[in-house]
Amino acid sequence: MPREIAERKDIIPVLGEVFREHGYSGTSLSEITLRTGLGKSSLYHFFPNGKKEMAEAVLDHITDWFEQNVFMPLRDSDDPVSGLRKMFREVDRYFYSGKRICLVGAFALDDTRDHFEARVNDYFSTWTITLAQSLKRKGLGTRVARDTAEDIVSGIQGALVLARSQDDPKVFTRTLKRLQDRLA
């Protein structure tokens, strides 16, 4: 039987979207109250350390999702090519084909990064390293694999920035496609 009452895990995705829209410092507890339907007391019940703990939970949730849907396939696919194909497919899906930004990337740009340093660093370094290893198994040299992985991860981040600056998600989808085609 489904629980009607809000659970911590049901709140986290909503928090993620609020942080995406307003950034970390631009997000107020009253906005969170509005969007989650939970009063401040309930929020502090779930997250005793307040806004900072909410953001940490969101970042952990994002990392878990990428671990499950992007990094694991990159590592464990029998064929590296199918792992790479899955990565591009899941990335397109995760970022709603360019209509959704990368929260970790957004946090990285200003002093928000300093409050979540380890999580921000881990997300991108795990992604880059895992991708480079997959490219190596595909046959690329160590150096080229590392460079290409860096190009792809940063290319994705930049495409999200550019797409939003133009309010045109297609900028993201076609850039993502070109990144993928470079591997063929």
Next chain:
Amino acid sequence: MPREIAERKDIIPVLGEVFREHGYSGTSLSEITLRTGLGKSSLYHFFPNGKKEMAEAVLDHITDWFEQNVFMPLRDSDDPVSGLRKMFREVDRYFYSGKRICLVGAFALDDTRDHFEARVNDYFSTWTITLAQSLKRKGLGTRVARDTAEDIVSGIQGALVLARSQDDPKVFTRTLKRLQDRLA
């Protein structure tokens, strides 16, 4: 004889750095007071519309700088190749070889964009279009030139994100170099 008293134009670069560090909503007037040495009254004297007008002035200043140092060389160089070389050199210089973020890109990611929509859009579309035209004059086809320009501009933005996430400016410099080498 040099003026000792602060002028509007002297304040704008300082404002830019404060916005870079804290983001738009993370920047408070008291922080600005601290960094500029100007009291609130002086700030409102120069910028009657407050924080929003300060950010607009910063964005206009950035656009002017790029117009002068990046877009104009791209358009007016006798040889497109030397214009492109100048672009990469100036971009590396502007972003302090990866130690400085792109404020316009940062503004693009959250709802700050909505307050400065035209300026954010213009900065990136002018850059992309001007670069594409330069690549065309270099001999690339219309389609390839447009795609390559998009790859380069978004590649630069992504490299800034990735460099800061890793707290490693070298990520930026080597990605920038690879983008430039692709044109050779």
Next chain:
DNA sequence: GTCTATAAAGCGATAGAC
């Protein structure tokens, strides 16, 4: 152009009842 003083609102966070 800069100062002091201050207003009105919003902020994150907490207390105690239920």
Next chain:
DNA sequence: GTCTATCGCTTTATAGAC
């Protein structure tokens, strides 16, 4: 787990003197 009420602080912005 959620409610109301409230605390102490900071926010943007303004007024009026100099």
